[in-house]
Amino acid sequence: MTGGEGIPPALWNKATSDFPCTERKDVIPIDVYSRVLPLLLDGFVVTIQLVIFAGFLSFVMSFVGGLARLSRFAPVRWVAGFIIEFFRGTSLLVQLFWLYYALPLLGVTLPTGLVGIVALMLNYGSYGSEIVRSSILAIPKGQTEAAIALNMTPFQRMKSIILPQAFRIMLPSFGNLMIELMKGTALVALITIPDMTYYIKEARNTIGHDTQLFSMLLVAYFIIGIALTMLFRWLERKFSAGRV
Amino acid sequence: MTDTQEKRFTAYDIDGKEPIVKYRKISKSFGDNEVLKEIDFDLYPGERVAIIGPSGSGKTTMARLLMTLETPTAGTIEVDGRHLWHKEVNGKLVPADEKHLHEVRGDIGMVFQHFNLFPHMTIMRNLTEAPVKVLGLPKKEAEERAKEMLEKVGMSEKAKDYPASLSGGQQQRVAIARALVMRPKVMLFDEPTSALDPETVGEVLNVIKDIAKQGDMSMMLITHEMSFAREVADRVCFFDEGKIQEQGPPSEIFTNPETERLREFLKGFNVNGNGESQ
Amino acid sequence: MVWKWDFTFNEVIPRLLEVIEVTINATLGAFAFAVMVGLVLALLRRSDRKWISWPTYGFIEFIRLTPPLVQLFFIFFVFPHLFGLTLSPMVAGILGLGIHYSTYLSEVYRAGIESVPKGQWEAATALNFSPLQKWKSVILPQAIRPILPVMGNYLIVLFKETPLLSAIGLMELVGMAKGIGAETFRYTEPFTIVGILFLILSYSASLLVKRMELKLDLNRR
Ligand SMILES: Nc1ncnc2c1ncn2[C@@H]1O[C@H](COP(=O)(O)OP(=O)(O)OP(=O)(O)O)[C@@H](O)[C@H]1O
Ligand SMILES: [Mg+2]
Numbered sequence: 001m002t003g004g005e006g007i008p009p010a011l012w013n014k015a016t017s018d019f020p021c022t023e024r025k026d027v028i029p030i031d032v033y034s035r036v037l038p039l040l041l042d043g044f045v046v047t048i049q050l051v052i053f054a055g056f057l058s059f060v061m062s063f064v065g066g067l068a069r070l071s072r073f074a075p076v077r078w079v080a081g082f083i084i085e086f087f088r089g090t091s092l093l094v095q096l097f098w099l100y101y102a103l104p105l106l107g108v109t110l111p112t113g114l115v116g117i118v119a120l121m122l123n124y125g126s127y128g129s130e131i132v133r134s135s136i137l138a139i140p141k142g143q144t145e146a147a148i149a150l151n152m153t154p155f156q157r158m159k160s161i162i163l164p165q166a167f168r169i170m171l172p173s174f175g176n177l178m179i180e181l182m183k184g185t186a187l188v189a190l191i192t193i194p195d196m197t198y199y200i201k202e203a204r205n206t207i208g209h210d211t212q213l214f215s216m217l218l219v220a221y222f223i224i225g226i227a228l229t230m231l232f233r234w235l236e237r238k239f240s241a242g243r244v
Numbered sequence: 245m246t247d248t249q250e251k252r253f254t255a256y257d258i259d260g261k262e263p264i265v266k267y268r269k270i271s272k273s274f275g276d277n278e279v280l281k282e283i284d285f286d287l288y289p290g291e292r293v294a295i296i297g298p299s300g301s302g303k304t305t306m307a308r309l310l311m312t313l314e315t316p317t318a319g320t321i322e323v324d325g326r327h328l329w330h331k332e333v334n335g336k337l338v339p340a341d342e343k344h345l346h347e348v349r350g351d352i353g354m355v356f357q358h359f360n361l362f363p364h365m366t367i368m369r370n371l372t373e374a375p376v377k378v379l380g381l382p383k384k385e386a387e388e389r390a391k392e393m394l395e396k397v398g399m400s401e402k403a404k405d406y407p408a409s410l411s412g413g414q415q416q417r418v419a420i421a422r423a424l425v426m427r428p429k430v431m432l433f434d435e436p437t438s439a440l441d442p443e444t445v446g447e448v449l450n451v452i453k454d455i456a457k458q459g460d461m462s463m464m465l466i467t468h469e470m471s472f473a474r475e476v477a478d479r480v481c482f483f484d485e486g487k488i489q490e491q492g493p494p495s496e497i498f499t500n501p502e503t504e505r506l507r508e509f510l511k512g513f514n515v516n517g518n519g520e521s522q
Numbered sequence: 523m524v525w526k527w528d529f530t531f532n533e534v535i536p537r538l539l540e541v542i543e544v545t546i547n548a549t550l551g552a553f554a555f556a557v558m559v560g561l562v563l564a565l566l567r568r569s570d571r572k573w574i575s576w577p578t579y580g581f582i583e584f585i586r587l588t589p590p591l592v593q594l595f596f597i598f599f600v601f602p603h604l605f606g607l608t609l610s611p612m613v614a615g616i617l618g619l620g621i622h623y624s625t626y627l628s629e630v631y632r633a634g635i636e637s638v639p640k641g642q643w644e645a646a647t648a649l650n651f652s653p654l655q656k657w658k659s660v661i662l663p664q665a666i667r668p669i670l671p672v673m674g675n676y677l678i679v680l681f682k683e684t685p686l687l688s689a690i691g692l693m694e695l696v697g698m699a700k701g702i703g704a705e706t707f708r709y710t711e712p713f714t715i716v717g718i719l720f721l722i723l724s725y726s727a728s729l730l731v732k733r734m735e736l737k738l739d740l741n742r743r
Contacts, residue, residue, distance in 0.1 A: 089721040089728075093685035093696060098717060101700075101709035145313050146360035146419075150374035150426060151350050154342065160373060164364045179587060186589035190689055197592055210599045218588045218596060225587025 032209045033216070039203055040220060043196035050185040050195060051224070054120035055178050061125025062174075066132025067158075080129070087126035093187055095119045100191040116188035124181045131173040135166040168239050175232030182224055196220055255493035256291040256478035262325075264289045264351075264462055265310065265430055270319035272305055279305050281486040282319065287430065292456055292463040294473035294494070297483030298509060303466045306483070307432040310464075311354045312345050323351050324429065350378075353428030357435045359419040361407040367394070368403040371422050379426070386425070393421035397451045413444025417451050424455070430462045431455075438468060445469075452476065470513045474498055482506045530711045538698055538715055545694040548615050549681045555620030556680070557673070560627025564635065567628060582625045591686050594618040598690045611692035615684070623680050630672050634665035670738065674731035678724050695719060 068080035087095065099115045110118070139162050147157040189198035200217045204210060263286035272280040279302045287293055295303050308314040310321060312328070320337070321328040330337040331344045340348075362370050371390035375381045381389070394400045397417040407415055416436055423431060433452065437445045449472050456463060456476045467473050473480055473494060480497040482490045482505075490503050501507045566578040585593070598614040601607045609617065638661055646660040688697035699712035 085725065086721065089682075089724045090717040091682035091685050091696075091720050093688070094713065094717050094720055097696065097700065097709075098713040101703055102713045105708070105710050140360075142356060142358055142360035143362065145311075146356065146362070148313060148349075149311050149352070149354040149356075149423065151346060151378050152374060153346060153378075156377050160377065161362055165362075168364070183587075183589035183591075186591045187686070189591075197589070197595075201595070204599070211603050214592065214596045214600050217592050218584075221588040221592060222584055229587070 032207060032212045035207055036200070036203050036213060036216060039199040040196060040216060043194060043199040044220060046193065046195045047182075047185055047224070050116060050120065050188065050193075051178070051182050051228075054117045054124070054185065055181055057117065057121040058123075058125035058128050058177075058181060059174070061121055062128025062132045062177075065125060065129030066136065069129060069133045070136060084126040084129050087122045088130075092119065092123045092184055093190070095123055096187055096191055112191060112193055115191060116185075116193045120181060120184055120188075124177055124184065127180070128174065128177055131170050131177065132166070135169040135173070136162055138169055139165050168236075171232065171236050171239060175229065175236075178228055178232070179225055182228060183221070186221070253492050254288075254291060254293075254479035255495070256288060258288045258291070261288050263287055264324050266320075266322040267306075267309075268320045268322070270309065270321060271317045272302070272309060272314065273317045279486055280309075283486075283488065285481070285488065287462050287464060289429070289462055290460045291479065292465065292477050293479045293481055294477035295464060295466045295481045295483060296468070296470070296473060296509070297481075297489075301483040302486045303483050304434050307354065307434050307464060307466060310430070311352055311432060312349050323348050350426075351429040352432065353423035353426055353430070354432040355416070355420050355423050355434065355436050357439050359407075359412070359415040359439075361415055361419055361422070363407050366404055366406055367399065367410075367418050370407070370418060371425050374422075375425050389425050390421070393424050394418075396424070396454070397421045398447075411444055412440045413447050416440065416444075416448045420448075420451055420455070428461070430464065433463065433465045433467070435466050435468065468513075470498065470510070482509065484509070525711065526708070529706070529708060530715065533706070534699075534702060534711045534715050537702060538695060538712070538719065541693055541695060541698045542719070544612070544692065545681075545684050548612060548619070548684050548687055548692065548694060549677070551612075551616035552619035552623065552684075553677050553680055555616055556623035556627050556676075559620065559624035561631055563624055563628035564631035567632065568635070582628060585622055585625045590619060590622040590683060591689060593622055594686060594690050611687060611690045614690055615687035615692055619680060619683060619686070622683075623676060626676055627673065630669050630676070631665065633672075634669035635661065637668055638664045667738065671731050671735040674734060675728070678727050678731070681727070682720060682724055 065080055065084055068076050069084065071077050071080070096115065096119045099110065099119055100112070103110065103115075143161055143165065144157055147161045152161070185195060186197045189195055189201060192198065196217060200213050204213055207213070265285075265287040267283050267285040270280055270283045270285075271278065283306070285306075295306065297303055305314060309316055310323075310328070316329055320330060326348050327337065327340070328345070328348050329340050331340050332338075361367075362373070365373060368387065368390055371393065372383065372386040375386035375389060376383055379386075391400065391403070394403060397420055399414060399417050399421065402410060402414065402418070407418070410418065420436070436452065437448050440448060449469065452465070453472075453476055455461070465473065465477060477494050479491060480494050481488050482497065482501075482503075484505050490497065490501065490506050497506070498510065501510060563578060563582060567575055567582065569575045569578070594614060597618045598609065598611070601609060601614075642660055642664060643656070646656040651660065684694055685696035687694055688700060691697070693701070695716050699709075699716045702712045703709035
């Protein structure tokens with residue numbers, strides 16, 4: 001299945017080069033597309049779902065984490081800082097594999113789809129927390145002071161003065177983060193979640209034609225990437241309307 | 245205060261009035277730097293006090309302590325009979341919490357050197373946000389108040405605009421209106437014109453003069469505009485090295501300074517002229 | 523299932539330490555590649571000729587918006603057909619991650635180049651430097667200094683991306699952890715230790731980068 005699993009690298013290379021799939025004469029390329037497209041679409045739906053759910057959850061976690069790191073209470077800051085540094089410092093694939101392979105042995109078995117979403121959320125939510133934190137810190141102190149002078153409560157200051165301004169600063173970074181997350185979803189194929197990458201790797205064994213398969217896969221991701229880019233450009237425009 | 249009472253220290257009629265703000269032995273240090281040294285200071289209801297002094301003498305810190313933007317190192321401040329930085333628990337003074345500060349600081353308003361308008365809100369929203377959220381006014385009423393204030397500072401036309409499209413002077417006028425809609429008993433102005441282009445200084449000073457004439461609000465005006473201080477203030481306080489070195493009615497302070505320091509300081513200004521500093 | 527310490531110390535840690543070199547080689551190889559190709563991309567992107575700068579832009583965006591894992595598969599599985607080029611997992615990995623991160627670094631270079639004041643270009647022209655001399659002795663030295671910490675951060679990000687290479691069969695840390703797990707049916711210890719190794723290495727590297735940042739800041743004054 002995947003390159004690494006159990007097969008020694010040397011043997012694996014031999015397998016792929018001795019029987020190059022394009023040399024199979026029984027399938028002409030045009031037929032490849034019609035056979036693969038339905039599979040790719042199935043995977044596309046899963047990939048999109050992952051982007052939306054994991055994207056939303058990491059967005060939420062970013063705010064919780066970023067605000068916790070700025071908390072008045074030192075223990076809250078420490079715990080948040082530790083969690084964030086932990087998930088930033090270990091790699092996404094390690095986190096996925098740990099939740100997929102190691103956690104069940106400790107007696108906790110999560111549905112595979114949930115493992116994917118949770119790992120994506122924790123990883124990108126931790127990066128997002130830093131975006132939220134630094135954007136809040138970028139708001140001039142005078143804004144908080146003016147809000148205090150108007151006798152706003154700490155909650156009101158955060159909600160109606162600081163966060164709306166910080167949000168505008170965050171948007172471009174969140175746009176980039178969502179693109180990273182979208183690319184990160186491809187990794188879930190390695191824990192058998194049937195996303196686009198998973199289906200294409202499967203199709204590789206049954207249909208062949210590596211060149212067409214992987215080109216289609218790249219283009220599919222590229223399309224999602226463009227869509228995300230445009231979505232965030234639109235959001236940035238929307239949130240900067242009327243202001244300089 | 246007992247000694248100074250013999251000599252008239254303010255042109256304001258304080259007979260039978262209790263101070264609305266009392267600083268008592270207030271000290272403030274930043275690290276090793278003692279910025280204010282055991283300051284005693286009273287402000288009477290309706291009185292207008294100008295605070296002058298060289299850069300770094302602690303004028304801004306004086307105002308920020310009252311606005312609760314800075315915590316005193318020692319001493320107490322009372323506002324309208326209530327402690328600001330402390331609350332009484334079983335007859336003892338303990339440091340105030342946010343809830344207590346929230347209750348007391350409603351009497352104070354402040355205008356900043358750099359305006360600090362909220363850039364993500366229209367001018368109207370800048371003025372109504374706090375009345376609605378903090379005072380709990382209905383939106384309609386808050387807007388009525390806001391319109392009235394914008395009229396007062398001559399900014400009615402810009403209600404729908406965002407701060408970034410205004411000049412410095414216009415922004416400061418809006419900032420003044422924003423502080424006024426909260427109807428504070430005490431207004432603090434921290435060098436409201438020193439970040440402005442020279443052309444727009446006049447319009448802001450005129451607005452402040454108008455407010456000073458009409459209101460029964462107490463005002464603390466930190467300024468480098470000596471002729472403005474002379475015209476508006478009932479009392480002038482000269483700060484240097486963290487202490488009030490000299491205070492009195494403007495007529496005496498500017499024409500007949502007692503201390504050598506104040507004489508030196510005033511040399512740098514054209515006290516009777518158009519108020520432009522240095 | 524409980525954690526087995528003797529298994530951890532006698533089997534997991536020694537075998538992981540054996541392949542840590544593979545992870546580090548892949549990281550450094552891919553980074554060196556990205557540092558060089560990134561500069562080339564940045565310069566091509568700046569070209570006045572649209573037929574050079576636009577395709578470069580398209581290439582950068584395409585690579586940036588598609589997953590490195592799929593790019594690795596493409597290089598590993600498709601290059602043999604396209605170019606008759608069979609690559610070892612290590613070479614494919616260095617190439618794949620290197621290309622991916624070269625697009626990021628090209629942006630970093632761009633920011634660095636743009637931070638060089640206009641007067642420096644004019645001074646270099648006034649001194650009659652050739653274009654190559656201008657870049658080599660005036661612009662690049664000034665452009666690269668302020669971006670060194672950012673490049674350091676990308677080195678760390680790239681390091682954390684190397685586990686992808688296990689998917690094309692490279693026996694680096696994660697590949698080895700998976701191998702140990704498959705042999706012994708014990709996954710907890712290997713993957714936990716791998717996580718800790720990544721945490722230690724990337725966290726200490728990030729402290730180094732922070733120090734570098736501070737130093738550069740101080741020097742500028
Ligand atoms: N947040 C702070 N941290 C450390 N030192 C401070 C802080 N705020 C003020 N200071 C110091 O306290 C002293 C008094 O500052 P303050 O701003 O009160 O002076 P000022 O009289 O308002 O001067 P200016 O006329 O320049 O506005 C200065 O030496 C200043 O450097
Ligand atoms: Mg000041």
